[in-house]
Amino acid sequence: MKTPNIIAIDGPAASGKSTVGAILARDLGYLFFDTGVMYRAVTLAVINSDIPIKDEVKVTHLAETIRIDVNPPSLDDGRAYDVFLDGCDVTWDIRLPEVNYSVSPVSAYRGVRLAMTQQQRRIGMRGNVVMVGRDIGSVVCPEAELKIYLDASIEERARRRLIEVQGRGEEVDYKETLDSLIMRDRIDSTRTIAPLKITEDAVVINTDKLSIEEVVMKVKELIEDV
Numbered sequence: 001m002k003t004p005n006i007i008a009i010d011g012p013a014a015s016g017k018s019t020v021g022a023i024l025a026r027d028l029g030y031l032f033f034d035t036g037v038m039y040r041a042v043t044l045a046v047i048n049s050d051i052p053i054k055d056e057v058k059v060t061h062l063a064e065t066i067r068i069d070v071n072p073p074s075l076d077d078g079r080a081y082d083v084f085l086d087g088c089d090v091t092w093d094i095r096l097p098e099v100n101y102s103v104s105p106v107s108a109y110r111g112v113r114l115a116m117t118q119q120q121r122r123i124g125m126r127g128n129v130v131m132v133g134r135d136i137g138s139v140v141c142p143e144a145e146l147k148i149y150l151d152a153s154i155e156e157r158a159r160r161r162l163i164e165v166q167g168r169g170e171e172v173d174y175k176e177t178l179d180s181l182i183m184r185d186r187i188d189s190t191r192t193i194a195p196l197k198i199t200e201d202a203v204v205i206n207t208d209k210l211s212i213e214e215v216v217m218k219v220k221e222l223i224e225d226v
């Protein structure tokens with residue numbers, strides 16, 4: 001069996017991409033690359049600076065100058081990887097509500113996407129990688145041999161995100177979580193550059209009634225068919 005060199009997993013927020021992608025990469029002995037982390041790191045850098053989110057020129061310049069590193073986890077605190085922003089560990093800070101709030105507007109900027117996509121492509125081209133995001137199959141690695149689009153209803157995704165966030169001890173309610181996902185979905189799928197969309201050659205998996213294990217099984221079946 002020849003395993004696809006690049007497996008692209010795209011889909012809306014909280015559709016299970018990161019969990020499924022991480023398990024799959026572990027089982028295949030592949031690198032797991034969650035591209036959302038990079039957009040989150042840029043957004044955190046903007047928030048930590050005095051640059052307004054609306055200032056596209058300055059935000060883009062910042063995105064071009066910061067250094068983002070993603071390494072294997074160094075702590076046993078539930079993290080799947082370490083994320084460093086200019087040398088500082090920001091693994092948990094990139095999940096803060098203020099980052100959730102601003103990450104989609106920041107990710108819609110052309111220059112920000114260009115800077116991130118170039119780095120992502122370099123890593124993708126090395127192969128043996130499971131890449132997760134919004135535009136992997138469409139823009140970052142259109143040559144990926146297997147493209148999956150994970151979907152789920154907005155209610156189910158909000159329920160999952162709520163459990164995840166509450167599991168970290170944060171206080172949020174269902175309505176807030178739902179509204180935040182709706183806003184992010186809208187911006188991500190209507191932006192001009194690299195919007196979230198289902199490419200013609202992607203296999204759509206609706207995960208509403210599937211457990212993580214069942215989704216992983218389905219993807220493995222697809223890998224065998226490639």
Ligand code: CDP
Nearest residue numbers: 013014035036039103104107133134135184
């Ligand atoms: O984990 P969750 O699905 O909530 O989001 P994420 O994958 O961490 O991505 C956060 C945000 O980054 C998304 O809402 C998009 O705005 C942006 N993003 C993107 O534009 N392109 C990607 N390849 C990955 C993420």
